[in-house]
Amino acid sequence: xxxxxxxxxxxxxxxxxxxxxxxxxxxxxxxxxxxxxxxxxxxxxxxxxxxxxxxxxxxxxxxxxxxxxxxxxxxxxxxxxxxxxxxxxxxxxxxxxxxxxxxxxxxxxxxxxxxxxxxxxxxxxxxxxxxxxxxxxxxxxxxxxxxxxxxxxxxxxxxxxxxxxxxxxxxxxxxxxxxxxxxxxxxxxxxxxxxxxxxxxxxxxxxxxxxxxxxxxxxxxxxxxxxxxxxxxxxxxxxxxxxxxxxxxxxxxxxxxxxxxxxxxxxxxxxxxxxxxxxxxxxxxxxxxxxxxxxxxxxxxxxxxxxxxxxxxxxxxxxxxxxxxxxxxxxxxxxx
Numbered sequence: 001x002x003x004x005x006x007x008x009x010x011x012x013x014x015x016x017x018x019x020x021x022x023x024x025x026x027x028x029x030x031x032x033x034x035x036x037x038x039x040x041x042x043x044x045x046x047x048x049x050x051x052x053x054x055x056x057x058x059x060x061x062x063x064x065x066x067x068x069x070x071x072x073x074x075x076x077x078x079x080x081x082x083x084x085x086x087x088x089x090x091x092x093x094x095x096x097x098x099x100x101x102x103x104x105x106x107x108x109x110x111x112x113x114x115x116x117x118x119x120x121x122x123x124x125x126x127x128x129x130x131x132x133x134x135x136x137x138x139x140x141x142x143x144x145x146x147x148x149x150x151x152x153x154x155x156x157x158x159x160x161x162x163x164x165x166x167x168x169x170x171x172x173x174x175x176x177x178x179x180x181x182x183x184x185x186x187x188x189x190x191x192x193x194x195x196x197x198x199x200x201x202x203x204x205x206x207x208x209x210x211x212x213x214x215x216x217x218x219x220x221x222x223x224x225x226x227x228x229x230x231x232x233x234x235x236x237x238x239x240x241x242x243x244x245x246x247x248x249x250x251x252x253x254x255x256x257x258x259x260x261x262x263x264x265x266x267x268x269x270x271x272x273x274x275x276x277x278x279x280x281x282x283x284x285x286x287x288x289x290x291x292x293x294x295x296x297x298x299x300x301x302x303x304x305x306x307x308x309x310x311x312x313x314x315x316x317x318x319x320x321x322x323x324x325x326x327x328x329x330x331x332x333x334x335x336x
Contacts, residue, residue: 002032003030003031003032003318004031004032004054004055004056004078004079004317004318005031005032005034005053005054005055005056005076006027006031006032006033006054006055006056006057006058006314007033007034007036007037007038007039007050007051007054007056007057007058008027008033008037008038008039008057008058008059009038009039009040009042009057009058009059009060009063009064010038010040010059010060010061010062010063010083011040011061011062012040012062013062014060014061014062014303015038015040015060017300017303018060018083018303018304018306018307019038019307020304023304023307023308023311024037026311027058027311027314030311030314030315030318031056031314031318034050034053035050036050040062040064041064042064042066042070042073048073051070051073051074051077052073052074052075052076053076054074054076054077055076055077055078055079056077056078056079056080056081056314056317057074057077057079057080057081058081058083058310058314059080059081059082059083059084059087059090060082060083060084060306060307060310061084063082063089063090064090065089065090065092066080066090066091066092066094066095067092067094068094071094071095071098077098077100078100078101079100079101079102079103079313079314079317080095080100080101080102080103081101081102081103081310081313081314081317082102082103082104082105082310082327083105083303083306083307083309083310084104084105084106084109084298084303084306085104085105085106085109085110085297085306085335086104086106086335087102087104087327087332087335088332088335091327091332093329096327096329096332101317101323101326102326102327102332103310103313103323103324103325103326103327104325104327104335105305105306105307105309105310105325106165106325106335107165107309107325108298108305108306108308108309109297109298109305109306110164110165110166110169111169111302111305112296112297112298112299112302113166113245113296113297114166114169114170114172114173115173116245116270116295116296117166117170117173117215117217117243117245117296118170118173118174118177118179120215120243120245120268121158121170121174121179121180121213121215121243122153122177122179123268124212124213124241124243124266124268125151125152125153125156125179125180125212125213126151126152126153127148127149127151127241127266129268129290130148130266130287130288130290131144131145131148131151133287133288133290134147134148134287137287148239149238149239150239153178153179153180155180155181156179156180156181156212156213157180157181157182157183157210157211157212157213158174158179158180158181158182158183158211158212158213158215159182159183159184159185159202159207159208159210159211159213159214159215160182160183160184160185160199160215160217161185161186161204161214161215161216161217161218161227161228161250162185162186162216162217162218162219162246163184163186163189163193163194163197163199163217164217164218164219166217166245166246167184167186167217168197170215170217171184171197171198171199172197175197175198180212180213181200182198182199182200183199183200183201183202183207183210183211184199184200184201184202185201185202185203185204185207186201186218187203189201204232205235208232208235208236209235209236209237210237211236211237211240212237212239212240212241213240213241213243214228214236214240214241214242214243215243215244215245216228216242216243216244216245216246216247216250216251217245217246218246218247218250219246219247219334219335220246220247220249220250221334224249224250225249225250226249226250226251226252227250228242228250228251228252228256229251229252229255230252230255230258233252233255233256233259233265234259236265238264238265239264239265239266240265240266241265241266241267241268242256242265242266242267242268242269243267243268243269244267244268244269244270244271244272245270245271245296246271247271247273248269248271248272248273248274248275249273250273251273253272253273253274253277253281256283257281257282257283260282260283260286260288260289261282261286263288265288266288266289267283267288267289267290268289268290268292269283269289269290269291269292270292270293270294270295270296271294271296272291275294276293277291309324309325312324313325
């Protein structure tokens with residue numbers, strides 16, 4: 001065995017899910033796993049002794065914060081390779097201040113979210129989940145079909161708020177299947193990049209009035225909290241569908257409840273604020289709302305895609321190649 005000393009840091013369930021025999025064998029071909037090879041804590045004496053030796057941490061969900069105390073215990077640490085998306089839970093300025101390489105597998109995690117969003121948008125065009133709910137009430141009578149407005153996927157306008165990794169991938173998928181004209185609201189992204197992807201950069205006020213589907217792909221930051229509030233929801237055309245696979249706090253839940261209870265808007269929500277919603281929330285019982293329990297992101301075998309991305313980064317690190325997806329200070333500030 002040769003290569004840098006490495007340690008896996010994540011919770012037990014994630015370790016079992018993401019690092020099976022194949023992943024561990026691949027890891028050992030590039031790095032040395034001592035004892036312990038995996039931990040979910042960074043305080044015990046055996047783990048502190050191991051930290052003193054390691055050059056690479058391979059992290060995922062459940063990794064404790066890499067604070068000053070941890071960093072002082074890991075003087076040889078040179079790389080934190082994250083086998084999941086956002087690193088905000090465990091990586092802060094102290095890590096970057098020390099010049100430690102940090103990478104993310106966010107691109108791999110973006111794929112299932114984008115696929116879920118594509119399905120949600122296409123179903124929203126035909127009002128599929130809402131008609132399915134109507135069918136349970138009306139049964140043998142199909143007259144309810146016309147009450148959901150135009151059931152067409154042609155000449156639809158999809159507004160994406162946030163041209164993130166997921167927003168870009170959703171744009172690609174919609175272009176591939178003819179899923180509608182795509183407008184993008186993102187004031188910090190170069191409009192040329194949006195146009196190059198085949199979408200149109202548009203201010204929020206202009207975009208909302210045209211939206212058949214409004215799909216959210218922005219990070220949860222203080223400045224984005226409730227960015228879709230009562231005024232923005234009121235600006236949407238009657239019959240429009242709000243899709244949220246990003247963060248629940250982007251939407252004012254009370255305002256969305258009012259619009260959906262009135263029957264004016266539809267919603268497909270994989271995330272909510274709070275999460276889960278209180279049992280008394282009217283959104284549970286509305287036929288114009290589809291709720292799923294935060295399943296759009298990587299689950300089950302999908303998580304191995306992120307493991308592979310972290311191992312790609314490890315192999316490049318060992319070979320002296322530049323990282324594929326490094327986390328920079330500006331990127332850390334806006335991670336989801």
